[in-house]
Amino acid sequence: MFRALADESRRALLDSLAAQSAQTLSELCSGLSMTRQAVSKHLAILEEANLVATVKRGREKLHYLNPVPIAEIANRWIRKFERTRVDALVDLKKRLESE
């Protein structure tokens, strides 16, 4: 998931889906200076990372943003590293004093 978020184009796609849900591939392409195939690849990566869900309807494929995993991971990481905020400063002080 981190890898999926690491690319600016993909973040732009997520932004676009956040602004306007249920877009087709072609819709998502318009405005971006990129080939349809490139966008398609990005969407595949986002889909694999479970950040985008799709529904096929006829010859179209509607794309939906799935904000849940972002929220989950974000919360986990915040909590994981929040604890260290004070600890780190204490450690720093201790180490410097032990010189």
Place this chain on the structure above:
Amino acid sequence: MFRALADESRRALLDSLAAQSAQTLSELCSGLSMTRQAVSKHLAILEEANLVATVKRGREKLHYLNPVPIAEIANRWIRKFERTRVDALVDLKKRLESE
């Protein structure tokens, strides 16, 4: 910053620093099956992304985790996409019904 978090080795380094603050490069290397130089590169990337802060002491370089940017970005992204949770479902329903 997303790019910095996109690599498993770097996330492992952050984990290590979360568990034990103020580690030297050599300390961070032990346990990982990687060259010291590789770890050094990863740390440079983390440092550039402001996820790790360093203090030089003698010939050693102590590494500290900086959890603040993670928390900031995470919060921004949660808020950004939280709004769409309900909207997305509504849109989906609407689009499917309009068939």
Place this chain on the structure above:
DNA sequence: TTGACAGGCAACCGTTTGGTTGCATATTAG
């Protein structure tokens, strides 16, 4: 039925990435 439209698949390509080896520099211990 046939043409136009939406999308999928695959090969190819330059650049970036993650990693290595080898050597140089700086600091501390004996």
Place this chain on the structure above:
DNA sequence: CTAATATGCAACCAAACGGTTGCCTGTCAA
């Protein structure tokens, strides 16, 4: 002083990445 230790710097390499072009498939409309 000298040797060992801790780190930095640079060149190099295979693999992955982001993107392209070209072609194929499936669906809708006239």
